[in-house]
Amino acid sequence: MLFQMMQVGPLGVNCYIVGDETTREVLVIDPGGHARQIHALVETLRARVVGIVLTHAHFDHVMGVEALKRATLAPLYVGANEKRLLENVERQGEAFGIAVPPAPEPEHWLMEGDVVRAGNFALQVLDVPGHSPGSIALYNAENGIVFVGDVLMRGTIGRTDFPDCSFEELLKSIRTKLYTLPDATQVYSGHGPMTTIGEEKLLNPFTKNYV
Numbered sequence: 001m002l003f004q005m006m007q008v009g010p011l012g013v014n015c016y017i018v019g020d021e022t023t024r025e026v027l028v029i030d031p032g033g034h035a036r037q038i039h040a041l042v043e044t045l046r047a048r049v050v051g052i053v054l055t056h057a058h059f060d061h062v063m064g065v066e067a068l069k070r071a072t073l074a075p076l077y078v079g080a081n082e083k084r085l086l087e088n089v090e091r092q093g094e095a096f097g098i099a100v101p102p103a104p105e106p107e108h109w110l111m112e113g114d115v116v117r118a119g120n121f122a123l124q125v126l127d128v129p130g131h132s133p134g135s136i137a138l139y140n141a142e143n144g145i146v147f148v149g150d151v152l153m154r155g156t157i158g159r160t161d162f163p164d165c166s167f168e169e170l171l172k173s174i175r176t177k178l179y180t181l182p183d184a185t186q187v188y189s190g191h192g193p194m195t196t197i198g199e200e201k202l203l204n205p206f207t208k209n210y211v
C-alpha cells in the first residue's frame with residue numbers, strides 16, 4: 001500500500017494519499033488546500049491520481065479539489081447526501097472570512113457499500129452521518145485502516161453545532177459503523193493524530209456512556 005499524509009489548508013486538514021504500491025495508482029482523500037504541493041508529492045511517489053474522495057463537504061476539506069482536479073483530471077467522489085453542503089462551500093467559507101472556490105460537480109455520488117478503487121487497493125464506503133448529513137468513512141479491511149473525516153478523532157468526536165448536524169446520529173454512526181470494526185483498526189481522522197478503534201472505545205470520553 002502507498003500511504004502518505006499531508007496537513008493542508010487554513011484549518012490544518014489531514015489530506016491522505018493512499019493506493020496501490022504496484023500500479024502506482026492513488027486516491028487523494030480530502031484535499032483541503034495546497035493542491036500544488038499534493039500533486040508534487042504524488043509525482044515524487046511516481047504515482048497517478050485516479051480519484052479524489054471527500055469524507056464530507058465542509059469547506060476546509062474541499063478547498064483544494066478544484067485545482068487538484070484540474071491538474072490530475074481525476075474523478076471526484078462524494079457522499080450522496082452531501083450534495084447541498086457541497087453546493088454551498090463558498091458560503092461556508094464566508095462565515096470564516098475565507099475565500100473558497102466553488103466545488104466541481106462530482107462524477108460519483110457514494111452510498112453505503114460502494115467501493116472506490118485505485119489499482120488493487122479498495123476503500124469500502126460506510127455511511128456515518130451526524131457531523132454532516134452525507135459524511136462517509138472509507139474502510140480498507142486488508143490493511144486494517146479507516147478514514148473517518150470529522151466523525152471521530154483521538155479523544156473526541158466531530159462538532160455537531162453546525163446546521164444539519166445531529167449529536168444523536170453522530171453517536172449512532174460511531175457505535176454501529178466504526179466501533180463494530182476490529183479493535184486494531186487504525187483510525188485516520190480529518191484533524192489531529194491517528195488512533196485505533198480499540199483505544200477510542202476504551203478512552204474516548206464522548207462515547208463512553210453511549211457505546
Ligand SMILES: [Zn+2]
Binds near residue numbers: 056131150
Ligand atoms: Zn467537518
